[in-house]
Amino acid sequence: MRDVHPDRQSVTPPAPGTVLGRLAVPVGLLAAVAGAFAYVGAVDPNEPGHYPVCPLLSVTGLYCPGCGGLRSAHAFAHGDVVTALHANAPAVAAYVAFAVLWTVWVVRAARGRPPRLDPRPVHLWSLGALLLVFTVVRNLPFGGWLHP
Numbered sequence: 001m002r003d004v005h006p007d008r009q010s011v012t013p014p015a016p017g018t019v020l021g022r023l024a025v026p027v028g029l030l031a032a033v034a035g036a037f038a039y040v041g042a043v044d045p046n047e048p049g050h051y052p053v054c055p056l057l058s059v060t061g062l063y064c065p066g067c068g069g070l071r072s073a074h075a076f077a078h079g080d081v082v083t084a085l086h087a088n089a090p091a092v093a094a095y096v097a098f099a100v101l102w103t104v105w106v107v108r109a110a111r112g113r114p115p116r117l118d119p120r121p122v123h124l125w126s127l128g129a130l131l132l133v134f135t136v137v138r139n140l141p142f143g144g145w146l147h148p
Helices: 019-042 055-062 069-079 082-111 121-138 141-146
Strands: none
Touching: 019 069, 019 082, 069 082, 082 121, 121 141
16 A cells, blocks of 8 residues: 655656657657757867867777767857758758657657667668768868768
8 A cells, every 4th residue: 555645746658558658768868869969069079178089089080970079069050051951961960860769759749659760770871881881081182072
């Protein structure tokens, strides 16, 4: 038997079958991503000492596919899309892809449909090949325009 106190109000989470229950996870994920973007937008990665240095860049001098991602997120959070693209273009594509996929997820959840993301192996291999080409080109002498 539960001990119920009249002066304490219990907060029960929404039931999974309700619209609020179905939207709880996507809204929670959006809150986490927005919080991360807000932090990176407030704490400038261009100032040394705020974030760790890329281990691959510090050891080998080579840019990984993620190098410049924080600078890109900072510029994107401030509405400077050109600087964000220059810092890390695949990261900007990932921000846009996240926004599109999150919107589709919310619409499907609101309608009571399960989220569905079923990439085929060719899509995953193509994405991996694109990131590999990006990484190789940005580390070649003629790819200097891709440096963060």
